[in-house]
Amino acid sequence: MKKSIFQLNTRTVVTIGIGAALYGATSFIGIPVGPDTSLRPAIALLAIFGALFGPVVGFIAGLIGHVLNDVLTSGTVWWGWALGSGITAAFMGLIYVSKGFDPQNGAYKGKHIGLFIFYGIVGIILSLLFSGWFDIAFMGEPSDKLVVQVTAASISNIIVFLVLGVPAVIGFARRNAKVSNLSVNE
Amino acid sequence: MNRTGSLYVTGSSLFHRLDGAVKLVLFMAWTVMTYMFLDLRVFVPMLAVGIVLLITAGIPFKRMAFLFWLMIIFTVLNAIFILLITPTFGTRLTGTDTPVIPVGYNTINAETLFYVLTLSAKYLTLLPISILCIFTTQPSAFASSLNRIGIPYKIAYAVSIALRYIPDLTEEFRSTLNSMQARGMGISKEDGSIKQRLRNLAAVVVPVLQSALHRIDSVTNAMELRGFGTQKKRSWYSGKDMEPMDWTFAVLALVLLGVGIWLKVAMLKGFWYPFS
Numbered sequence: 356m357k358k359s360i361f362q363l364n365t366r367t368v369v370t371i372g373i374g375a376a377l378y379g380a381t382s383f384i385g386i387p388v389g390p391d392t393s394l395r396p397a398i399a400l401l402a403i404f405g406a407l408f409g410p411v412v413g414f415i416a417g418l419i420g421h422v423l424n425d426v427l428t429s430g431t432v433w434w435g436w437a438l439g440s441g442i443t444a445a446f447m448g449l450i451y452v453s454k455g456f457d458p459q460n461g462a463y464k465g466k467h468i469g470l471f472i473f474y475g476i477v478g479i480i481l482s483l484l485f486s487g488w489f490d491i492a493f494m495g496e497p498s499d500k501l502v503v504q505v506t507a508a509s510i511s512n513i514i515v516f517l518v519l520g521v522p523a524v525i526g527f528a529r530r531n532a533k534v535s536n537l538s539v540n541e
Numbered sequence: 542m543n544r545t546g547s548l549y550v551t552g553s554s555l556f557h558r559l560d561g562a563v564k565l566v567l568f569m570a571w572t573v574m575t576y577m578f579l580d581l582r583v584f585v586p587m588l589a590v591g592i593v594l595l596i597t598a599g600i601p602f603k604r605m606a607f608l609f610w611l612m613i614i615f616t617v618l619n620a621i622f623i624l625l626i627t628p629t630f631g632t633r634l635t636g637t638d639t640p641v642i643p644v645g646y647n648t649i650n651a652e653t654l655f656y657v658l659t660l661s662a663k664y665l666t667l668l669p670i671s672i673l674c675i676f677t678t679q680p681s682a683f684a685s686s687l688n689r690i691g692i693p694y695k696i697a698y699a700v701s702i703a704l705r706y707i708p709d710l711t712e713e714f715r716s717t718l719n720s721m722q723a724r725g726m727g728i729s730k731e732d733g734s735i736k737q738r739l740r741n742l743a744a745v746v747v748p749v750l751q752s753a754l755h756r757i758d759s760v761t762n763a764m765e766l767r768g769f770g771t772q773k774k775r776s777w778y779s780g781k782d783m784e785p786m787d788w789t790f791a792v793l794a795l796v797l798l799g800v801g802i803w804l805k806v807a808m809l810k811g812f813w814y815p816f817s
Contacts, residue, residue: 369761372702380710430608495579497630
């Protein structure tokens with residue numbers, strides 16, 4: 356059953372906490388594909404947590420996870436990129452609000468997958484543009500360098516999202532559909 | 542890293558005794574200060590103050606050395622990256638152009654070198670205060686401090702859950718990764734094409750996610766049973782009252798921030814370049 360996305364009950368609190376921990380724990384791992392860029396499974400986790408629990412949980416979990424990971428592994432918080440993680444997850448979570456989509460009970464249609472991919476790609480590009488802008492505005496980084504970084508990061512995040520995130524959500528929904536495929540016999 | 546997922550080092554320095562909320566205020570004021578400027582004359586004193594504070598906190602250097610090395614490696618790589626991609630960026634800030642090192646397609650100029658130096662100082666300036674906060678704040682006290690500076694207690698509690706479970710989940714992720722590797726489904730270079738490695742990565746993510754979802758269930762049940770979230774407020778096991786010293790430091794942080802804003806508006810507007 357779906358509840359209002361802004362209501363914080365015990366389950367959402369725990370989900371945010373565990374989601375953030377999972378994002379933080381997997382952020383360090385990835386397949387490097389270029390300078391400062393790697394294919395990180397963490398992006399797929401943002402997609403999954405967004406789709407299963409909604410944009411608000413996704414945003415907070417992404418933000419907290421990124422901040423804690425930054426603090427524990429580098430000692431410095433990159434606020435622009437941390438907010439970027441949150442924004443990505445929030446966009447991916449928009450699918451949760453659309454009617455008839457409920458992966459917890461295995462309910463989804465073809466158009467939901469299309470929408471999910473659309474939200475995800477838009478979210479990734481927008482959030483990385485935001486992170487890049489943040490670095491230019493507050494850190495005083497040169498814009499040309501950030502164009503390179505943002506492009507590389509967008510491409511690798513979109514790949515992970517499409518190859519890992521989308522299939523994982525569909526797989527999760529399918530698996531739940533099988534379990535609930537029973538009818539009441541009166 | 543210990544079981545609680547923090548880097549906390551016990552001690553009795555000024556910073557250990559300071560309330561977590563005050564440390565957070567200091568941290569934020571410091572971060573905003575650093576973000577505002579692109580001026581070496583601001584960063585050098587701040588860095589000096591930061592290092593003095595670090596020394597007085599008495600954190601063993603061995604414990605925090607890795608953060609320093611990471612930061613230095615990052616800054617150096619970042620600097621090289623900037624120099625290679627935009628060798629004449631400094632000109633845009635200063636309006637002058639003094640060629641120094643030819644790199645083939647362009648020439649790195651003195652302005653860019655000085656700019657990179659300033660930027661590196663900016664990054665390093667961020668480090669001491671966050672190290673102080675991480676190493677001198679107990680994780681359980683951290684949640685109560687977040688709550689005190691106005692963050693809803695449920696969010697603060699989520700942060701504390703995240704801190705608690707990062708080591709567990711890291712461990713689990715590692716062991717899943719290792720067991721997949723043992724089956725020839727690793728994600729490192731020797732395991733095949735990028736496509737194959739991504740597929741292997743998917744095989745790791747799904748079980749880790751499943752177990753995380755189970756964990757969410759059991760933690761939720763445990764917390765429900767203990768009546769979490771029934772009241773509008775909660776108290777904290779490690780919460781303390783603010784003492785005069787805490788107030789002094791909080792006011793000090795805000796005054797410093799005020800001075801910083803005044804400096805920014807009145808005097809040090811942009812990038813500082815002494816040689817033009």
